[in-house]
Amino acid sequence: MILLLDLGNTRLKFALLDGDEFIRRGAFGWDADIAHELSALWGSWPMPQRIVGASVVDDTRETAVTVAARKAFDLEPGWVRTPAQACGVTNAYAEPHRLGVDRFLAMVDALAAGRAPCVLASVGTALTLDALDGRGHHLGGWIAPGPLLMQQSVLGATAQVRPEHAGAVRDLANNTADGLASGCWQACAALVDRFVERAAPQLGGGPALTLGGGDADTLAPLLDHDVVLVPDAVLRGLAVWSRAHARAGDIA
Structure with missing residues (x-):
């Protein structure tokens, strides 16, 4: 199982992926005490093998999520950063990292889903x-x-x-x-x-x-x-990414 994290500007969305299915889901707004709320919720969830996240927020909020993951699972997220090419998608940006990773992963999902x-x-x-x-x-x-x-x-x-x-x-x-x-x-x-x-x-x-x-x-x-x-496009793109990079262990 893989815990997938989508850190957006307004809220954090997350899902536990087992095979091809999301068996648990959740979301919190950033006005919550993220580290406490997440660790409390995740403490009742099955143990994932990996945690993979995509973030468009600041280091402070990424750190709060990381603290929760450590407390609940003794694991740290691997953060996906926007590449020039991955999962069949080629980035148009001359400086690939400047394209939001959420946008890239949505395209990964669209291509994989045949859209x-x-x-x-x-x-x-x-x-x-x-x-x-x-x-x-x-x-x-x-x-x-x-x-x-x-x-x-x-x-x-x-x-x-x-x-x-x-x-x-x-x-x-x-x-x-x-x-x-x-x-x-x-x-x-x-x-x-x-x-x-x-x-x-x-x-x-x-x-x-x-x-x-x-x-x-x-x-x-x-x-x-x-x-x-298409709801949850970033989480679905993360699922495609995670499966594609599972063997190499290449997250970032």
């Missing part, structure tokens, strides 16, 4: 977009603020935009709260649709569009293109 060629969109703190061709070549992507971060940016930079309640997405909003929510969510939807159109010629004309991230369910209905929701 390429495709556009991969993930919406959370950030909105990320990547184009992956049928041979596993990453063609590049875009990064923008996610819809909630967009709203926070407007609120932080203005004196009079102070809605008293959370807004709803409307075609034509008639109040500030709904106007702010509608503008930010629709801006993200439009960006995804435009990226699909720009990437399509290099992806055979009609690429599949997959959507993941914590806000995927909210964004999906706003898109003009058909979309396939």
Whole structure:
């Protein structure tokens, strides 16, 4: 069994992989006492043979997770860092390590699952977009603020935009709260649709569009293109990575 860790900007997700199945899952927001909460939970879980993690957060949060893993299992995570090429996926970045490992692993999952060629969109703190061709070549992507971060940016930079309640997405909003929510969510939807159109010629004309991230369910209905929701893409990519690197013991 392998314990897989996905350290995202908003929360930590984890799953225990036994063969091809996730037999245990969990998640915590970073406002929790991660080291304590994890060690308490993991203390009741079966013992994994390895722990493999992907992180886009700072060393402090990685260390807290490592402390929990040591306490619960007497094991330390092996952290996957973004490579130039692995598991059939070729990174488009000239400096491969600057591509977020979460984006790379989502492409690993997409290729392994037979979804390429495709556009991969993930919406959370950030909105990320990547184009992956049928041979596993990453063609590049875009990064923008996610819809909630967009709203926070407007609120932080203005004196009079102070809605008293959370807004709803409307075609034509008639109040500030709904106007702010509608503008930010629709801006993200439009960006995804435009990226699909720009990437399509290099992806055979009609690429599949997959959507993941914590806000995927909210964004999906706003898109003009058909979309396939792919939850846990990073954990699934980690599972592919872990199996591919099991013999060599090559984690980083």
